Amino acid sequence: MIATADASAAAADVDAALAGIDATARELRRQSPAVRARQLSAIADALEGHRAELVAIAAGETNLEAARLNAELTRTTNQLRMFGRVVTDSRSRTEVDPADHVSGTPDVRRTTRPVGPVAVFAAGNFPFAFGVAGGDTASALAAGCPVVVKRHPGHPRLSVRTAEIVVQALAGAGAPHGTFRSVDGFDAGVALVQHPSIRAAAFTGSTAGGRALFDLAASRDRPIPFYGELGSMNPVFLLPDAVHADPGGVADGLVESFTMGAGQYCTKPGLVFHPSDYDLAGILAERLADSATLAMLSASGKDRYLRAVEQVAASTAVRIASGRLGDSVPLVLTTSLDEFIADIDRLQNECFGPATLLIEYDDVAQLVGAARALEGSLTASIFTSRETDAEDRAARTGLTALLDELAELAGRIIFNGWPTGVPVGRATTHGGPYPSSTAVLHTSVGVHAIDRFLRPITYQNAPPALLPVGLRNGSEHEGEES
């Protein structure tokens, strides 16, 4: 990228915003897990205390409804408290190889420590859960890392107000000054990911924007991990047995999933493979005949979406089954598997809005090849009741092969359900092969999101008094101390 006057000014602003952050990191990593857990709780309490105010600001800036925003804020405070519980349970991240005085092998103990200051690029579609105090911020703070959020332009007032609340809550809970900071603007984001004090970055957004930042992170003198959650098509594979058992129910589920939040979810089902003898396009056209225009998060996001679907619909492979271009009504496009494969590069571009592409196939056996042709995705869904049909060995073998390809393709496989809605827990994977993530070993949601910000450190023959508290013998309950 070419440095402009604006870029230089932004870099200077970022330098100023990050002043002293190395010292903050030192202070922060000295605090105990129990103290850190209290800080996360304090943020959750403070957000809860400002619920009405925050939801009102968010509703004014995003077109999202209060009920949805309230639910999202609850998810956000739950996440903060969950990470508080995670950090006080440090046992799973330590290893001890005891000394062997016969062979002369030393005492070796391994734990984890924070990677250092983390840059978080907040997302536009979840102003709370992937926003200033969202999962990336919560997991980085839980790991003991100072956080610098690049605020999202889609909800500027909410971002500033949330940042104020976080800063105040952290101060009240004894966090070092500067534990949380935030910056604003495109050029500031570019400067942030290149700042020498930043040791890792987390991003949720578009493939183009995320890839540009990934490239900057990788080309630093000292490269840093860049955890980008970029585009995802979330293919759905409808098998004949499932759709013929409940043709209407499957169609209803799809409508709800691809139009939810006006289709602005990273887990929106963008590709739906269905048998050619199941008239999904016809059922959807009927269901969606009277659909109103859906309000989108922002005018600029709507523009980007409309341009993206226009490009997809320009393919000679594609027909419109319901809805229309140039408007954010639910849009159903349809094609055949052969046509899809012939124009796959164009057709598997994410359209971030209420559109989905139906792909009809003739034979279940074609689906393995179709799955292999797809780019990486956060999720893959499969609808089937086949596993109970123990008689049909051939079908089960085919199903096993298809499931293997879905696991190659995605970070989460959903059976008989839709991809929107991410259960948050220990077993969560919200990530997957590129471009759904730039870091296929990691999840950006759930307990293991903290792993992104912890690095291993080994102590060899350390005197017990000089070991980190969590590595001393009998320290299994370390987290409970203060």
Next chain:
Amino acid sequence: MIATADASAAAADVDAALAGIDATARELRRQSPAVRARQLSAIADALEGHRAELVAIAAGETNLEAARLNAELTRTTNQLRMFGRVVTDSRSRTEVDPADHVSGTPDVRRTTRPVGPVAVFAAGNFPFAFGVAGGDTASALAAGCPVVVKRHPGHPRLSVRTAEIVVQALAGAGAPHGTFRSVDGFDAGVALVQHPSIRAAAFTGSTAGGRALFDLAASRDRPIPFYGELGSMNPVFLLPDAVHADPGGVADGLVESFTMGAGQYCTKPGLVFHPSDYDLAGILAERLADSATLAMLSASGKDRYLRAVEQVAASTAVRIASGRLGDSVPLVLTTSLDEFIADIDRLQNECFGPATLLIEYDDVAQLVGAARALEGSLTASIFTSRETDAEDRAARTGLTALLDELAELAGRIIFNGWPTGVPVGRATTHGGPYPSSTAVLHTSVGVHAIDRFLRPITYQNAPPALLPVGLRNGSEHEGEES
């Protein structure tokens, strides 16, 4: 990089060498952990069966002595068997969030699966342990990934022979055809890291070479993780109490550590901070007065080393305390802390051979700043008995601050010991901040090296019969089945 005729030919060769590797990966990931463990054992047995032959070839190609090579081969077979035990203990890598029928949350289960074909760039200094069948190969195979080794030019016959033995052992143990492959030559390595079927790469070698490959891995259309173990200075901090208690013993230990293997270890102590009232340079000059020239691994490696020390010695900050330039005798350089800091970029360049730089300091309090100025390292060593001196609070506080900086700097902190020699176990970290590693979250040695090649995958509401075996209820002993 500019494509040349040679590069095009190498790319075609790599394409040919990797033909069918996606199918190999599919077959391999279907095999059970117990089968995989037997394959690793079979490789270990086969190497053991060819011990005399392999050690003889290695001795002829590397100038390493038979005793050292025999010990290294034992370490290599131990590693293979260790990973066999690791894969049959899959419990630690699974998570289950049970369904909650009241709240309606689904059943969510997480396990890991192989990332896919792995490129391994073998190292020159450990022809067995970091060679064709070394730790990177063993951990990638253990994860269920096909491996393509880029053979090291320093021991071509050993590499080819080891590869033959590995291929035969894998075939005998039921591994799919093509589970292990190897390629040769610089251009082949460049093509390999960019090959679309390769999903991760592991490298041990120089900072320049590793960084070039890292950049290629990151700039792919679909970037892949690149686990590079590059340069490392392995600073040693000698505190006054320790050296004055045993001035001769400390010096003896240093001599042994920095000259071991002619200094061609990635953990060689390259920087030694010592109090100015401890005449380490004088003691070493005496100890090393009659040193003979040390045989190095290869003529080209010796050339690179001699050029590197010449550059360091050209600094006006540096004096020669023992040894001489232009010869691979043990070389002791010396400087003061102030001079070191003033020319630090030049002086913390790794010289891969029998040289070390002594840095004298006046006050222990200066060491925190010195540690902060250093680049990332695999190890940091500290010699002190301070922790027993409970009366001296100020000294302990200073020590705590210094230890914190060492942990920022390195992946392994060694107390009262030298960095050469890596204990291999569950608690091992052989990695650290850049440039010692390009992936600070990972280790390239020990049990957790396998983590580099496993990615998480989550199953939501999967019928039990369609879950991976390790995720089914009551499957805790899965690894013991065949």
